[in-house]
Amino acid sequence: xxxxxxxxxxxxxxxxxxxxxxxxxxxxxxxxxxxxxxxxxxxxxxxxxxxxxxxxxxxxxxxxxxxxxxxxxxxxxxxxxxxxxxxxxxxxxxxxxxxxxxxxxxxxxxxxxxxxxxxxxxxxxxxxxxxxxxxxxxxxxxxxxxxxxxxxxxxxxxxxxxxxxxxxxx
Numbered sequence: 001x002x003x004x005x006x007x008x009x010x011x012x013x014x015x016x017x018x019x020x021x022x023x024x025x026x027x028x029x030x031x032x033x034x035x036x037x038x039x040x041x042x043x044x045x046x047x048x049x050x051x052x053x054x055x056x057x058x059x060x061x062x063x064x065x066x067x068x069x070x071x072x073x074x075x076x077x078x079x080x081x082x083x084x085x086x087x088x089x090x091x092x093x094x095x096x097x098x099x100x101x102x103x104x105x106x107x108x109x110x111x112x113x114x115x116x117x118x119x120x121x122x123x124x125x126x127x128x129x130x131x132x133x134x135x136x137x138x139x140x141x142x143x144x145x146x147x148x149x150x151x152x153x154x155x156x157x158x159x160x161x162x163x164x165x166x167x168x169x170x
Contacts, residue, residue: 009033009170012084031084033170035092038145041138044162047115048137072109096129096142103131122156
């Protein structure tokens, strides 16, 4: 029998190959939610793609040993490690540049639709940082917590047909 755990809050996940080979599962570390910056999620129902569309070619490229994909995966893991370290040390407000770099790296290895790029661009227009939250159609981002900034982002997201939410994590 296999035990399945569900995590709430903010969780760092490490799926390093050596770790997975050794124990058969990843490392899961709960992080202090109080150290997170103000977050937001924006999504557009018509921009989502099935994970098989987005990730199928990546899996194939990875399996063929594509150096660009392997290097990107290592960088993504590095971004997660850096974000974890910032959050643990009470500097979660500094993760914005990592979100931007994550999105730019993603765009360098797969075709990101104009609509998904627009979700990120709206955040950036308002001085926030965002990255795709999955296969497309949603972004997660952070900002300075200014209610006027949130309202301005909300107006721009609504203009493109997207919704903006203020998640409560903890």
